[in-house]
Amino acid sequence: MKEIYRGKAKTLYEGEDGTCVMVFRDELTAGDGAKRAEKAGKGSINAEISAVFMQLLEKNGIKTHFISFEPPDRHVVKRLRILPVEVIVRNIATGSLVRRYPFKEGTRLEPPVVEFCLKSDEYHDPMVNEDIALALGLVDTPEELQEMRRISLKVNRVLSDFLREKGILLVDFKLEFGYDDEGNLLVGDEISPDTCRFWDADTGEVMDKDRFRRDMGSVIEYYREVKRRVCG
Numbered sequence: 001m002k003e004i005y006r007g008k009a010k011t012l013y014e015g016e017d018g019t020c021v022m023v024f025r026d027e028l029t030a031g032d033g034a035k036r037a038e039k040a041g042k043g044s045i046n047a048e049i050s051a052v053f054m055q056l057l058e059k060n061g062i063k064t065h066f067i068s069f070e071p072p073d074r075h076v077v078k079r080l081r082i083l084p085v086e087v088i089v090r091n092i093a094t095g096s097l098v099r100r101y102p103f104k105e106g107t108r109l110e111p112p113v114v115e116f117c118l119k120s121d122e123y124h125d126p127m128v129n130e131d132i133a134l135a136l137g138l139v140d141t142p143e144e145l146q147e148m149r150r151i152s153l154k155v156n157r158v159l160s161d162f163l164r165e166k167g168i169l170l171v172d173f174k175l176e177f178g179y180d181d182e183g184n185l186l187v188g189d190e191i192s193p194d195t196c197r198f199w200d201a202d203t204g205e206v207m208d209k210d211r212f213r214r215d216m217g218s219v220i221e222y223y224r225e226v227k228r229r230v231c232g
């Protein structure tokens, strides 16, 4: 397969009939690539979890790039023009939010907080407002940001409800969006313990990439537990 793009954790290849094949690798990075490791099995675990989430979104009327899951570690997806924007939705204050603003760790955010960030390791994914997003040409119109915000909040409701049933609290997550050839705005990339914060609803235990970021250990064991609960 012809490689189109190699990111920090996934590689994108050209697929058949205008599709792409997204391969989830075992590498983990944090701090915009400053810290790296390889955890055997991580790629396939994330591919399986993300497939369940993407199908759940589709079932709830949210359009995504997902076409099919090819076990163990790949998704066939629609080819998108990905926007260089990361949309973060937060239900609980933690992570960079409490480092940057005077929020108390663990505070419930109601309504949820949405942030748009520039996708750039070099600039450490800085938050952008509407003016900066337009001036940088990340999007062409303010309506595109509004549309991403609307879809992201719907994703938050769907995922939060689903995960609550599995005893998992959706603390926050990151989405990426892109346009398909027909000009539809779709959810792209992945939704996994690499891109979300998950806390055990009873114990508050961290079940996501923070275990790696913060050297908490048992990274793969917790990813596997998320998979067990989400994928049944």
Ligand code: TMP
Binding pocket: 088, 094, 095, 096, 097, 125, 172, 173, 174, 194, 195, 196, 197
């Ligand atoms: P943050 O608290 O570090 O800003 O992260 C917020 C959420 O976004 C968290 O669930 C992790 C996710 N995230 C990514 O998936 N990729 C990134 O590059 C960053 C900075 C955050």
Ligand code: ASP
Binding pocket: 008, 028, 029, 030, 031, 032, 033, 034, 194, 213
């Ligand atoms: N995505 C960034 C990295 O992998 C930052 C993070 O998720 O912590 O380096």
